[in-house]
Amino acid sequence: KMIARQLGESVDLESLVLDDTKTYELFSRGDTLGIFQFESEGMRDILRRFKPEKLTDLTALNALYRPGPIRSGMIDDFIKRKWGKVALRYELPALKETLEDTLGVIVYQEQVMQIASKLAGFTLGEADMLRRAMGKKKADVMQAQREKFIKGAVDNEIPKNKAEKIFKLMEHFAGYGFNRSHSAAYALLAYQTAYLKANYPVFFMAALLTSEKANTDKVVQYLKTAHD
DSSP states (O other): OHHHHHHOOOOOGGGOOSOOHHHHHHHHHTOOTTSTTOOSHHHHHHHHHHOOOSHHHHHHHHHHOSHHHHHHTHHHHHHHHHTTSSOOOOSSGGGHHHHGGGTTOOOBHHHHHHHHHHHHOOOHHHHHHHHHHHHHTOHHHHHHHHHHHHHHHHHTTOOHHHHHHHHHHHHHHHTTOBOHHHHHHHHHHHHHHHHHHHHOHHHHHHHHHHHTTTOHHHHHHHHHHHHO
16 A cells, blocks of 8 residues: 555556566575565575575475474475485486476475376375375375385386385375475465565565564564664
8 A cells, every 4th residue: 555655556466477586586685584484594594595486486495494394404405406416306207297396305295196196096085095194104004005006006017116116205205295285375475575575675664564563572673674
């Protein structure tokens, strides 16, 4: 409303371009105080190291910034893949379409389901059962699912040793898997917020300070950012 009133410009968040250079430069600088889901010090450090260039990057980083992936080194590995310090490898060419956006790493629960469907002929309902079984790590259920996956993959002319290796990878990453649709919605909201900060910084900071006026610590932090 302030932008419209003072500049005569109408900003429609629902129809923003999703490749705004200023917005991704802001993310890449880690200048994300006041940006939904991306303002913690740890996340700002990751943004500076990764330098996101598209919405799928923000979606993946949002999904990975959780205790499990951080402790396991997944985020460091993800950043190295982005900069070519770790080679991108796909166990099968058929996996490239599913894993390309996440640099060959299984980040999302939906990817586990897609792999089971594509390689082993699981229906989406069966793939969802596999996802849930992997998340709960029930040994008896997992053994049955493993046999079903390997049989389905072999029936699709995938070598048994490859099928076994892929299942182990799925099992490992499923413990850290996040819901992609949830992360994408968060990333879009973060992008919209960052777009306003990058393109209308004075208006953004004024609104941010107003919204946080009851929180003295945040007001002090945001004022310092505004001065800088």
